[in-house]
Each structure stands twice: as C-alpha cells, then as structure tokens.
Amino acid sequence: MAQPTDNKPETCRFEAPVATVRGAHDEHSHSHSHAPGQEHGHTHEVLDHPGHYHERDPPKYQHRDWSERAFTVGIGGPVGSGKTALMLALCRKLHPKYNIATVTNDIFTQEDAEFLLRHKALPANRIQAIETGGCPHAAIREDISANINALETLQAKHQCQLLLVESGGDNLAANYSRELADYIIYVIDVAGGDKIPRK
Template sequence: MSAATHTHDGVHQHSHEFNAAEHGHSHEILDGPGSYLNREMPIVEGRNWADRAFTVGIGGPVGSGKTALMLALSRVFRTSHSVAAVTNDIFTREDAEFLTRHRALPAERIRAIETGGCPHAAVREDISTNLAALEDLHAQFATDLLLIESGGDNLAANYSRELADYIIYVIDVSGGDKVPRKGGPGITQSDLLVVNKTDLAEAVGATTWG
C-alpha cells in the first residue's frame, strides 16, 4: 500500500492510498485478453465530485490519434463547459505543447506530466501525480470536464478507475486489422473503442468490417 499526500493551493491537505494488488498493474501476467462485458466499471459509490470533475481518460498506441482527439474534445466542450487537460509523456511535454500551439484550451488549463518511465504505470498503478494535477485544475477552474491522455503504449495499457470515469481507447488501421482481434486491456476494458484513420485501410490492406 502506498499513499500520496498533497495540498491544493494551501487550502487543504489529503492523501490518496493505492494498493497495486487491488487495482492491478499493467505488467502483470494476464490469463487472456479480457472481456468488455466483464470490464471494471466506473466507481460511483464514494466518488467525490467536489474534488475532481468527471474525468475522461484517453489511451492508445503512439501515433494513433490520442492528442488529436484531446484537441477535438476540447474545442467541442470549451465554449459550454469549464474544461482542463492533463497529458503524460515519458521525457517531454510534446503533447501539452501541441494542445497549447493549437489553442485547444488556455495554456494555464493544460498540465504536462513527465513520467520518466513506463507511461502506463502513471495511469494505472501509481496514479498519485495525475490525480494531484487533475484535482488542482478542478480546484483552480471549477471544471465540469477533465481530459487526461496517457503516454503512447501497447494494448496492455489501461486506466485505473480511481483516475478515469470514462475510458476511450484509440487505435488506427495502420497497425493492421489484427490489432482489435488481439484484444488486451486497452481494448477490452475501455468504454469506447475508436478506430482512427480508416481512410488508410485500403492502402495498408486492412478491412474495417467483419
């Protein structure tokens, strides 16, 4: 069991406790690809909406279109809702800088986290840094919607339900039509699977049906 304690602009202090055995770890040996119908469901009981707004987690392999989806969702909701975003990269702030350059949201509403290691561990096993960033944004901007993007990873990556209320996983056809058949937690445990770049299907010999 590990715990992280932090404050929000000096207003209050509290801690988050995590048990890797309880919440799982993306490095664990899996018995199979998993099942969508038996996926881990969002946490409803005990969820403190005063600390953190509804949070959408976006995952997927490198180059699948995660950041483009973050940009699109920000543009759709920013005029009617208070929105903020968190990105995860291993050693750079590339995705946050992309969102800032394209004016997805005001720069102060975008936070970049450099994980310095396995990117999916930061959204699954030890989520304390991401939780703190999301809660700080919520406290500062009274958000209605929070977006978080994981670092690009493989099909085994998935969000902890302590971190994401709704999970979107993005794949693209350039990986071939075998990718969705392979499954894995990223695909089977997400609430919504997005297949991107379907216009390239013929060029790479992939089918988008059957």
C-alpha cells in the same frame, strides 16, 4: 537511465524525477528500479486481451466527491494513433460551452501539452503535462498519484465539469485505473493492422 549500483541484473531503473507536473507547486517524483521477478508495485505482464469496458467492476460513485475531481475521461492507445489529435478536437468542440481542462502524459517530454498549447486547444492554465518516465502504463494504472494531483489541482482552480487525461502511449492492455478514469476511449490506428485491438 542511471547505471546500476550493484551487480544484480535490472530491467528498469529510473532515478530522475519520473512524474513531474508542469504548473504544479510541488514536484512529485519516485524512483523505479527492480530486478527481474522482483515485486515492484505494478506489472509488465502482456495481457491476452484488455477486456471489455462493460465487464469491469462498476465504479464506486457513492463515495466520490465530484467537487474534488469532475467526471474524467481517459484517452489511451498506441503511440501515433491520434490520441493528441482527439484531445485537440474534443477541446475545440467542448470549450467554452463546457468547463474543461486536460492532463497529458509523455515519457520524457511535454510534447503533447505543447501541441495542445500551440494549437490553442485550451488556455494554458487548463493544460498540465506530466512526464511519466520509462513506464507510461504505471502512471495511468498503478501509481496514479501524479495524474490525480494534476486533475485535482485543475479542478480546484477551475471547478471543471469535465476533465480529460491522455495516456503516454502504450498498448491497449495498459488499462486506466478505475480510480483515475470514469470513462475510457481507446484510439486505434487502423493502419497498424487488424490485430491491433487484440495486442
């Protein structure tokens, strides 16, 4: 984390590339800094309830170009809940019967993509890793450009039938943007207690 350049209090400040797509030709990055209460493009609000999928606004498929990006499933949930294990199981079950590819999001590593590669979930050219920086929820909800670029790159290379995107590990209130995921699966660690779905 970079040091503040002035005397104003800051809650987040990241100046390193915070959204790096492994395997892409162009590196996408942005800085992230703001003072408390300052508008900065996304919320850190703790929601009382993440809502229900069926209550969300319906997707606007009439203008969607499926050749740019196939049907996309977002996989979310807290750190350690089993998102990457689910990704591995889905990849093994669906590929090669279906033409799929995947994008993983980690805060400062490429650990989840490396796990999928090590376990031969998919060929290496079908897995892309994104390093999101310090606010993992922003990469799946507010600033989805790195994920969209990675998914569209995979689509252009492989003409996929299905794309999977894994969040960087966050609470369940970190909902996927409707523009990023057509369907969302939340993985809940039952050992975390009965209040986990409400947190």
